Amino acid sequence: MGLSGALRRTTSWIAAHAPWSAWAWRSTAFTVAGIPTALPAVSVFTCMVVAPGRAAAALLVMLLLSPLLTLLQRSRFRELVELEIPAVGYAHRPLRPRGLLERLRSESTWRQYGYHLLVSPLAGAGGALIVLAWACGVAGASVYAWSWLLPVGDRGLGWTQGYDVVTVLGALLLLATPWLAAALARLDAFAAAALLGPNRARELERRVEDLAESRAGVLDAADLERRRIERDLHDGAQQRLVALAMNLGIARATLTDLPPEAKAVIDEAHREAKEAIEELNSLVRGLHPAVLEDRGLDAALSGIAARAPLPVELTVELAQRPGPTVEAVAYFVVSEALANVAKHAKASRCRVEARRDADLLRITVTDDGVGGADPARGTGLVGLRKRVGSVDGTILINSPLGGPTVVTVELPCGL
Template structure:
């Protein structure tokens, strides 16, 4: 019997642990209201001071403080409530230096709709968000206070200290009153613990209603992103065409021209100097073989035949066999991807393998490719020294440009000392 009771207690521990964590998060979210009030006072003073000139100096500081607080709340709402709240701020324009640039920046901050929405949230959050987050905490504290009343009812009654609990009056020596207060205290504590995980999603939706981008902002951001990716795609295509033209001009074309000249010379020498003509014919044959190999390499650089014939999985396995490193490939693709997506993913893997062989200093690479929830997920990890940084440009920046037209996401985690993990996500469907 005691063992069965212990089992039930052990089974209930995760329930209490989960709700205690949620209760602590509610408390933190409520306490964050008070620094927000200070920010609201600072912002209000800055806006009022604009008419006197002093606000122009305080406004950037106040807006940056408000945005920092709003970003913190977006992050907590995303991590704690399961509601993703993205930042709505547009890219800052380039302003001239000096006082003129400062004035333009201040006007831009004042006209930004995101600034007005942040300030609206800052004024309303103490009333809505703060009280909402306080509700489970208040229920638990009120329940605990019931036990305090029961434990100290004699002292409270003798000193005149409030011995009321909710709507019940505790009398010393009346066991029925104390039992009812204790039962209500337990009920309030359990109600507070039960409601804490329920309150967090509601708080997240409240935060998203004011701090997330509006449909107009999302549309403008999407248009800007598509404009940038289109420009990058056009530039990348032009660069690829120049590369193909250069490779043809410097490689196969030059060999074909040389081969034609050798054949012409051999035709003139064939009757009088057959040995020399034979030597030129052999040179022409070697030049044709080299030109053919260069053309094949060029075609593979544009779109590898194995990718068209066998799909992404086998094409990446072929890359692994040609790599100087030891590469393990895991593929879970129950179907074929669209050709442009396959090509982007293939060349991303090829560039990542080349970077690992050239810069990582490692010996092994692991590639995992799978399709989940309408997205191609590809993870490439090496055991090298790490320290890769997309901000330095080079191949990593090229990978971002290659994935951008497909709304692809590239995430790099490369701490100094390694390992380097490159994660690629591409929205796509399987055929």
């Protein structure tokens, strides 16, 4: 079974790469199709040799024909070898002065020009070589079929032995020509991908910029959605709870003749309503504190420090306010860091510093706790990393056993 399977695969491979196979004819057609597109460059070189004074005009005409030649070459690669070469995008139309100037300044234009002027003639010469190789191979392999056309006088002693050699060489040439055509096609495709398409490094840079802008838009949309939810909770549910608490307080004060059980129910409902208001206030502050938008990061961090269950020394030095997204990330980073300190560090005090240096906001949270903070143990530091990473920030955690723990966060202010 194994031997027959290997034999079947070998036979299939030979049939797929034989001179009469579709692979051979596709490679041949591709290389031969490069001959017409090479004629403009051949004409330029001919003009440079025959009439050197007109070489500049010929090069200029070649430059003007470059977009059309690029279109033809991209079509040749797409239709014959299924290679899609992306088109180069420009901001302005080519027939306008700004569009023409943009194309002349673009390095993509000159890379395409280099392909049509240097690579295309070589590809055309390769196509002509393939045609000649096929013709010689067919003529040599079939020499006995047409040798009778030669004059009788040319058939000297041992002429049949010479024809045997020609037949073998012709057959070998027929076997080798498809591989030569495939090799030329691969080299041409490699050169075209590098010269006819857009610059890959530039495209990656543009893609990164587009992704950064898209991510910034997503972050802004998420921030706006948080603000909307905060506003709805503050203006809707919170106001209803406040009204409910007031009504229960009025009922407790005015309905003095109720049974003790009813008074106890009203007291319990009044207390639960006030606790719900406090929880809702905390939730609203967690979504997007109003003080952050109204008075900035300094006032918002002061509020966090005042509500912390341990003494917090706060230092904020901001010559200029960062963007709203960065401010929100900085606020939540400090809030979560202080929550982690209160929950895990067993610290007696903490220090928070926020300083802006050019386009970088640096936040440092230091505590005198037991240390040993490890993001892998689920101490809330994983959430900090994700929140900081959402704006391309960096976080460094230094927490040896025994303390102190220093969390340093750097946020770019460009967002």
